[in-house]
Amino acid sequence: xxxxxxxxxxxxxxxxxxxxxxxxxxxxxxxxxxxxxxxxxxxxxxxxxxxxxxxxxxxxxxxxxxxxxxxxxxxxxxxxxxxxxxxxxxxxxxxxxxxxxxxxxxxxxxxxxxxxxxxxxxxxxxxxxxxxxxxxxxxxxxxxxxxxxxxxxxxxxxxxxxxxxxxxxxxxxxxxxxxxxxxxxxxxxxxxxxxxxxxxxxxxxxxxxxxxxxxxxxxxxxxxxxxxxxxxxxxxxxxxxxxxxxxxxxxxxxxxxxxxxxxxxxxxxxxxxxxxxxxxxxxxxxxxxxxxxxxxxxxxxxxxxxxxxxxxxxxxxxxxxxxxxxxxxxxxxxxxxxxxxxxxxxxxxxxxxxxxxxxxxxxxxxxxxxxxxxxxxxxxxxxxxxxxxxxxxxxxxxxxxxxxxxxxxxxxxxxxxxxxxxxxxxxxxxxxxxxxxxxxxxxx
Numbered sequence: 032x033x034x035x036x037x038x039x040x041x042x043x044x045x046x047x048x049x050x051x052x053x054x055x056x057x058x059x060x061x062x063x064x065x066x067x068x069x070x071x072x073x074x075x076x077x078x079x080x081x082x083x084x085x086x087x088x089x090x091x092x093x094x095x096x097x098x099x100x101x102x103x104x105x106x107x108x109x110x111x112x113x114x115x116x117x118x119x120x121x122x123x124x125x126x127x128x129x130x131x132x133x134x135x136x137x138x139x140x141x142x143x144x145x146x147x148x149x150x151x152x153x154x155x156x157x158x159x160x161x162x163x164x165x166x167x168x169x170x171x172x173x174x175x176x177x178x179x180x181x182x183x184x185x186x187x188x189x190x191x192x193x194x195x196x197x198x199x200x201x202x203x204x205x206x207x208x209x210x211x212x213x214x215x216x217x218x219x220x221x222x223x224x225x226x227x228x229x230x231x232x233x234x235x236x237x238x239x240x241x242x243x244x245x246x247x248x249x250x251x252x253x254x255x256x257x258x259x260x261x262x263x264x265x266x267x268x269x270x271x272x273x274x275x276x277x278x279x280x281x282x283x284x285x286x287x288x289x290x291x292x293x294x295x296x297x298x299x300x301x302x303x304x305x306x307x308x309x310x311x312x313x314x315x316x317x318x319x320x321x322x323x324x325x326x327x328x329x330x331x332x333x334x335x336x337x338x339x340x341x342x343x344x345x346x347x348x349x350x351x352x353x354x355x356x357x358x359x360x361x362x363x364x365x366x367x368x369x370x371x372x373x374x375x376x377x378x379x380x381x382x383x384x385x386x387x388x389x390x391x392x393x394x395x396x397x398x399x400x401x402x403x404x405x406x407x408x409x410x411x412x413x414x415x416x417x418x419x420x421x422x423x424x425x426x427x428x429x430x431x432x433x434x435x436x437x438x439x440x441x442x443x444x445x446x447x448x449x450x451x452x453x454x455x456x457x458x459x460x461x462x463x464x465x466x467x468x469x470x471x472x473x474x475x
Contacts, residue, residue: 067468074464076456076461087197091111092144093145094145094147095111096133097111098138099142100140102138110133147173148184148187151184153182162178180440181436186443189430197407200340201402205345205402207341208402209399211346212349216360217383218306220357221363221379229304236292240285244278248278252273256336257335310353317350329343330343337424337426345406348402348406359391360387363391397466401458401459404457404458408455411451414426414428430447
């Protein structure tokens with residue numbers, strides 16, 4: 032089935048699959064939403080994931096050593112918000128806040144986060160204390176509700192900020208996989224082996240410039256990008272944006288130069304690229320290597336960076352999405368509306384981007400849900416082994432690894448382990464719900 036965005040109706044495809052019979056005017060995605068809501072486990076899982084996402088987004092306002100708002104020496108400050116501007120390099124801390132213990136300042140008024148600690152804060156008076164142990168704290172507000180590790184770092188703060196890392200890894204890794212998978216699968220499925228033609232000069236130049244563009248855009252800046260992630264979300268997005276901009280600018284060079292080579296008969300002649308064979312064989316090569324072994328090999332030889340972990344997971348996780356998109360476009364490209372667009376003189380690239388791909392994205396949502404769960408699990412495994420993740424970045428897997436060295440600290444195993452288990456389970460349940468809602472054979 033495909034979704035016609037212009038009139039928002041469900042139409043049957045050439046295979047004869049019919050849409051909802053009770054209301055022919057209902058749109059495809061509205062019907063999918065109705066079907067998804069019938070699966071209560073998937074629906075409640077989605078609500079819980081949204082709750083965890085809010086914790087990840089507002090982690091700095093939930094667990095932080097700085098007040099959310101305070102008055103100090105007659106002036107009003109918003110330290111948590113100020114930290115974002117400082118991390119982005121567009122602001123500086125006033126002199127009175129340089130090298131200070133925030134909890135020891137004499138505030139006129141202060142609104143504190145629920146958890147007044149950051150994951151890297153040390154409380155040497157409370158090393159390896161459990162959630163039910165007696166703790167040497169000034170008041171109940173400063174209590175470590177989930178206990179601490181061997182150097183007094185608050186486990187609750189680590190769990191909250193670890194939620195952000197887990198979601199960042201899952202979303203960014205699958206974002207990379209989705210971009211690569213959609214591009215590769217769409218090109219293979221829509222153009223096949225004979226319909227994609229490009230001049231020899233443009234082909235040669237793009238191949239020559241791709242690796243330098245990727246290197247200068249991302250690989251050479253992996254340390255800065257990873258450091259930005261540990262510093263703040265805004266700085267991380269900014270660094271990613273710079274990387275994408277550098278990549279686009281470098282790749283624009285060969286496409287501009289290609290126009291100069293069009294006058295040369297040999298370089299200007301267009302040749303057909305067998306995209307379907309090339310993409311299919313590449314998928315087979317990537318799938319033939321055990322994914323975990325490939326990830327371990329790449330992470331082991333690169334600098335410790337959470338960005339490298341996300342990149343590696345994304346670069347090896349695109350094959351399933353590419354196969355889904357390829358299979359859908361092999362069917363969609365033969366439908367009447369694609370043939371009509373071609374007959375009207377629209378380019379095949381325009382038809383693919385504007386009409387074919389939007390109507391073939393249903394399986395991608397299912398793959399993304401399962402893929403995020405797999406990415407979180409892989410990152411936790413690597414963190415547990417101490418591979419690929421910088422020492423200053425606190426993740427659920429790293430917290431779980433502490434329990435291996437101190438079996439008596441049961442809280443260091445229970446809370447991170449349960450967080451990994453419940454998050455992965457939630458995304459799997461959402462994936463199952465999407466599978467039922469998007470599968471036309473299950474529509475009643």
